[in-house]
Amino acid sequence: MAQNRDSILVVGSGVAGLSASMSLARQGYNCILVEKAGSLGGHAAGYTCKAINGKCQKCGACLVDDLLARFGDFPEIQVFLETRIDRIERKKKGFTASLNGKYGLKDINCGAILLATGFKPFDPNEKSNLCFSSIPNMITAVELEAMLRDKELPYRPSDGRQPETIAFVQCVGSRDPKRGHPYCSQVCCGYALRMAGRLRDLAPKTKITFFFMDIQTFGRSFSQRWASLQQDFIWINEIPGDYFVSDGDRVGVSVEVEDEIVDLSFDMMVLSVGMTPTDDQLTYQQMLDLSMSSEGFMLPDEDRGVFVVGSASGPMSIEKSITDAAGSATRVIAYMEGAR
Amino acid sequence: MNLRTIDKRVMVLGDGETAVRLSKALNTSGLDSYLLWAGGTPPEGIPEGIAVELSARLVALQGQVGDFTATILSSDQFIRKLAGSVMVAFESRTEPVFDVATAPMHEGVATLEDAEAILRGERQISGDVKTVVFLDRLDGASTPASSERQFNAILSFLDRGIKCYAIGCQMKVASRNLELLYGRARDGGCVFFKNDFLSISFTQGRPLIRFEDLILHEEKEICADMVILAENFMPGASLPELREILGVETDKAGFMQADNVLRLPLQTNRRGVFVVGPSRAPVTRWDLDQEIPAAVSQVKELFAWAESFPYEEVISFDIDACARCLTCFRSCPHGAIHFTNRPNFLALACQQCGICTAFCPNEAIELRDMEKDRIKGLIANERKGSDSAPVVVFACEKSGARILNSIPSEDTLLRRIRWIQLPCGGTLRTQYLLDAIGNASEIPERVMVLACHEDNCRSGMGTIKARATVERVKSFLDSVGWNQTKIEFISTASNEAERIRKLLAAS
Numbered sequence: 001m002a003q004n005r006d007s008i009l010v011v012g013s014g015v016a017g018l019s020a021s022m023s024l025a026r027q028g029y030n031c032i033l034v035e036k037a038g039s040l041g042g043h044a045a046g047y048t049c050k051a052i053n054g055k056c057q058k059c060g061a062c063l064v065d066d067l068l069a070r071f072g073d074f075p076e077i078q079v080f081l082e083t084r085i086d087r088i089e090r091k092k093k094g095f096t097a098s099l100n101g102k103y104g105l106k107d108i109n110c111g112a113i114l115l116a117t118g119f120k121p122f123d124p125n126e127k128s129n130l131c132f133s134s135i136p137n138m139i140t141a142v143e144l145e146a147m148l149r150d151k152e153l154p155y156r157p158s159d160g161r162q163p164e165t166i167a168f169v170q171c172v173g174s175r176d177p178k179r180g181h182p183y184c185s186q187v188c189c190g191y192a193l194r195m196a197g198r199l200r201d202l203a204p205k206t207k208i209t210f211f212f213m214d215i216q217t218f219g220r221s222f223s224q225r226w227a228s229l230q231q232d233f234i235w236i237n238e239i240p241g242d243y244f245v246s247d248g249d250r251v252g253v254s255v256e257v258e259d260e261i262v263d264l265s266f267d268m269m270v271l272s273v274g275m276t277p278t279d280d281q282l283t284y285q286q287m288l289d290l291s292m293s294s295e296g297f298m299l300p301d302e303d304r305g306v307f308v309v310g311s312a313s314g315p316m317s318i319e320k321s322i323t324d325a326a327g328s329a330t331r332v333i334a335y336m337e338g339a340r
Numbered sequence: 341m342n343l344r345t346i347d348k349r350v351m352v353l354g355d356g357e358t359a360v361r362l363s364k365a366l367n368t369s370g371l372d373s374y375l376l377w378a379g380g381t382p383p384e385g386i387p388e389g390i391a392v393e394l395s396a397r398l399v400a401l402q403g404q405v406g407d408f409t410a411t412i413l414s415s416d417q418f419i420r421k422l423a424g425s426v427m428v429a430f431e432s433r434t435e436p437v438f439d440v441a442t443a444p445m446h447e448g449v450a451t452l453e454d455a456e457a458i459l460r461g462e463r464q465i466s467g468d469v470k471t472v473v474f475l476d477r478l479d480g481a482s483t484p485a486s487s488e489r490q491f492n493a494i495l496s497f498l499d500r501g502i503k504c505y506a507i508g509c510q511m512k513v514a515s516r517n518l519e520l521l522y523g524r525a526r527d528g529g530c531v532f533f534k535n536d537f538l539s540i541s542f543t544q545g546r547p548l549i550r551f552e553d554l555i556l557h558e559e560k561e562i563c564a565d566m567v568i569l570a571e572n573f574m575p576g577a578s579l580p581e582l583r584e585i586l587g588v589e590t591d592k593a594g595f596m597q598a599d600n601v602l603r604l605p606l607q608t609n610r611r612g613v614f615v616v617g618p619s620r621a622p623v624t625r626w627d628l629d630q631e632i633p634a635a636v637s638q639v640k641e642l643f644a645w646a647e648s649f650p651y652e653e654v655i656s657f658d659i660d661a662c663a664r665c666l667t668c669f670r671s672c673p674h675g676a677i678h679f680t681n682r683p684n685f686l687a688l689a690c691q692q693c694g695i696c697t698a699f700c701p702n703e704a705i706e707l708r709d710m711e712k713d714r715i716k717g718l719i720a721n722e723r724k725g726s727d728s729a730p731v732v733v734f735a736c737e738k739s740g741a742r743i744l745n746s747i748p749s750e751d752t753l754l755r756r757i758r759w760i761q762l763p764c765g766g767t768l769r770t771q772y773l774l775d776a777i778g779n780a781s782e783i784p785e786r787v788m789v790l791a792c793h794e795d796n797c798r799s800g801m802g803t804i805k806a807r808a809t810v811e812r813v814k815s816f817l818d819s820v821g822w823n824q825t826k827i828e829f830i831s832t833a834s835n836e837a838e839r840i841r842k843l844l845a846a847s
Contacts, residue, residue: 023637023641026640026641026644026645027637027640027641027644028644047835048835048836049793049832049833049835049836051793051796051831051833051836054793054794054831055793055794055795056600056601056792056793056794056795056796056833058599058600058601058795059601060601060604061833061835062601062739062796062833062834062835063601063602063604064835065742065833065834065835066602066738066834069742149835149838150838151838152838152839152842175513175519177523182519182520182523183513183517183519183520184513184514184518184519186514186515189514214480214510214511214512214513214534215480215510216484216510216512216513216514217481217482217483217484217512217514218514219599220591220592220593220595220599220621221591221592221599222481223479223481224592226479226480226481227479237554294517294520295516295517295520314516314517316516318601319601319604319605320627320630322604322605323604323605323606323627323630323631323634324630324634326605326606326633326634326637326638327629327630327631327632327633327634327637328633329633329637330365330369330633330634330636330637331633333369333637334368334369
C-alpha cells in the first residue's frame with residue numbers, strides 16, 4: 001500500500017493519535033508514531049469500564065482496547081515508544097524531526113506533523129484552598145478511574161477501607177478564567193456521574209454527594225436519565241471554598257446552606273479535575289511557531305503542514321477525539337496532495 | 341494483489357447545508373458524489389460535477405458497500421442509481437422547549453427560529469422592542485447545540501442595543517469555545533438567571549415573567565417586549581421512514597445512530613451507510629466542522645478496505661437444509677443477507693457475528709472456522725485434557741476473550757478454566773451449552789458466557805441473544821432437576837479484567 005510519498009509524523013498515541021494514524025494508514029499513507037510513554041493508548045488506557053448492571057454507559061474507555069487490537073493490523077506504522085522529539089526543522093519541503101529515546105537518536109523526514117499530544121489532568125495542588133496534599137482521602141477522578149480499573153472497588157488511601165460516603169467536587173480546574181482555564185472541560189460531568197453510578201451499583205449502600213455548578217449534558221439519553229440521577233445522589237449547588245481534615249481521616253468542607261455556614265464531612269472526596277494543556281505544549285509551540293487558542297491550547301498551522309488533533313487542541317471526549325482524528329486525516333491528506 | 345472492483349460513488353441524502361457541504365467535501369477529495377435532494381429547487385453553491393436529483397426520495401437500497409443499488413422516487417418517476425456508499429445528512433427539526441408556544445401563539449412570544457429570521461431581516465419585529473427574555477429548558481437537560489444557538493442570538497440582540505435576560509436551569513457550555521461565547525453574552529450585558537420554575541402572564545400585550553432566582557433566592561419579575569423560546573433539536577421528518585428503508589438503528593430520540601460507542605464516529609449497523617451531522621445527533625457548529633471531513637476519511641478507508649477484501653466465502657450454506665423461512669434475513673443486524681429464492685450472503689456487508697447461524701432453525705448456515713462440529717470438537721477436546729477443568733467459558737472475542745487472553749499463561753487460574761472464543765455472544769447456540777455439560781467425562785461446576793455489555797455489542801443484539809440463550813438453557817436444566825452445573829451469563833468489557841478475575845477465582 002505504501003506509495004512513494006513522504007511520511008506523516010504523529011506525536012502521541014492516545015485515542016486521537018491511534019485513530020488518526022490508522023485512518024491515514026488505511027488511506028495509503030505512511031505514518032511514524034512517536035510516544036513518550038512506554039506503551040500505547042494514552043490516558044484512556046487506564047480508565048475503568050463504567051457499565052452499570054450489565055448496561056454500557058457509553059464512556060468509550062474500552063474503545064482504546066479496540067483501537068489497540070486493530071493497531072496490530074498495521075505493521076507498516078513505525079512506532080517509537082519512550083521517545084521524545086528534541087528538535088523539528090522545517091525544510092523546503094516538509095520537516096526533519098530529531099527523535100530521542102529508547103532506540104537512541106534518529107532523524108526522520110516527514111511531510112506533515114500531527115500533534116496528538118493530549119492533555120494534562122488539572123493538578124489540584126495549583127488550587128491551594130483544596131489542601132490536596134494534606135488531605136489523605138481526597139483523590140482526583142483520574143485516580144478513581146485507576147482504582148476502579150485495577151481493584152474494582154474504591155478504597156481510602158489512608159487505611160484501605162471502602163468509603164461509605166463519597167463526595168464529588170465538579171469543575172476543579174475548569175470554568176475558572178482566573179487560573180487560565182476559561183472553559184468547560186466537557187468530560188467531567190460524564191465521567192463523574194458514570195463512576196458514581198458504578199460505585200452505587202457495586203456498593204449500593206454508598207452515599208454519594210455532588211458539589212456542582214451546572215451539570216453538563218453528556219451522552220444521548222441524558223434528558224431521560226437526568227430525573228433519576230437527581231434521585232440517586234445528594235446534590236449541593238455550590239462548590240465549597242474550604243477543605244480540611246475532619247475526624248482524623250475524613251474530608252471536611254464548609255458550605256453555605258440557606259445563609260448559614262455548615263461543615264460537612266465524607267469518608268472520601270473525589271475531585272473532578274478538568275483537562276489542561278500538557279507541559280510539552282510550550283515546547284511544540286516554540287518548535288513549530290504555533291499560536292495558542294483562546295482556551296489556552298495549541299492552534300494548528302495547517303497551511304504549513306502542522307495539525308493538532310484530539311484534546312491537544314482543547315478539552316474533548318473520547319467520542320469527539322475519534323471524530324476529530326478522522327476529520328484531521330482528511331485535512332492532512334488534502335495538504336499532502338497539495339504539497340506534492 | 342487482486343483488487344475487488346468497488347463503485348466509489350457516494351450518494352448523499354439531504355435537504356440543507358450539511359448535505360451540500362458534505363457533497364462538496366467528497367468532491368474535493370476526489371470522490372464522485374451524487375446528491376439526492378429533498379427539495380424541488382436546487383441548492384445554492386453546488387459546483388458543477390456534482391449531480392443533483394431534485395424532489396428525490398430513496399425508497400429502497402439493496403446490496404453492499406461498493407455495490408449498492410438505490411431505488412429512488414424522483415418527481416413521480418422511479419429511477420435506479422448505483423453507488424458505493426450512502427450518507428444520510430438531513431437537517432434536524434426544531435421544537436420550542438415549552439408548549440406555551442403552541443396555539444394560540446401570543447405575538448409577544450417567539451421561537452429561536454423566529455428570532456433568527458428577525459436577525460436575518462426576513463421578518464419584522466412588531467413595535468418597539470427594548471427588552472427580550474430568552475427562555476431555555478427548565479429541566480436542566482438542554483444540549484450544547486441548542487445553547488450555542490441561543491448564545492449567538494443573544495449576542496446579536498445585544499449588538500442592536502436590546503436589553504437581554506436569559507432564564508435557564510443549567511447552562512450548557514460543554515463544547516469548543518462555548519464557555520467563551522457564554523462569557524461574551526454575560527459580559528455584553530445579558531443577565532442570566534438560574535431557575536427551574538416560572539410563570540408567564542400577559543399584561544397590556546406584554547409578557548410578564550415571574551420566577552425565583554435560585555442563586556440569590558429572590559423573587560424576580562421581568563416585563564419584556566418579547567420572549568424567545570429556546571428550541572430542542574429533533575430528528576428530521578424524513579428519518580423515521582428512511583430508517584425502515586435502510587434498516588438502520590436509531591437512538592431513543594430517533595436520531596439515526598444507535599447509542600453505541602462502536603458506531604463512532606459516523607457509522608451505522610449497515611456497513612457503507614453513514615450518518616452525518618444533525619441526522620446523527622444534535623450537533624454544534626464545531627461538531628459539524630469535524631464530522632464533514634471525518635465522513636470523507638471514513639468512506640475512503642472503507643473503500644480501501646473493501647477493495648482488498650479477499651474473495652473467500654466467510655459463510656458456508658447448506659441449501660438442502662434451508663427451509664426458506666427467512667429467519668436469517670430477519671435476524672441479520674447488518675443487512676448482509678439478500679433474499680431471493682434463497683439467502684445470499686453479502687461478503688462485504690457481513691460482520692461475521694454469526695447471529696444468523698445461531699438463529700437458523702435447521703443449522704443450515706455456518707461461519708467459517710466456527711462450524712458446529714469444530715466447536716463441539718473444541719468442547720470435547722478441552723474436556724478431555726489431562727487436568728480437566730471445572731469451569732468452561734464461552735467468550736466474545738471483543739470483551740471476555742480479550743480479558744482471558746491478557747491473563748499470563750503461568751497464572752494458576754487458567755488451569756481451572758477452559759475457554760472457547762466466539763466472534764460474538766450471538767454465535768452461541770443452545771447446543772454448545774448442553775455439550776459443555778453433557779459431552780464431558782467430568783461434569784463442570786460452572787459454564788460461563790462472557791459477552792459484551794448491552795449497548796456495547798458490535799452487532800447490537802448479539803449479547804442480548806446470548807443472555808436469552810443462557811436463560812433458556814438454565815430454565816431447561818431447572819425443569820429436569822439438573823443442579824450440578826451452574827450456568828451463568830456475565831456481561832463485561834475488555835477493561836474489566838479485575839472484575840472477571842474475581843468472578844472466575846470465586847469458583
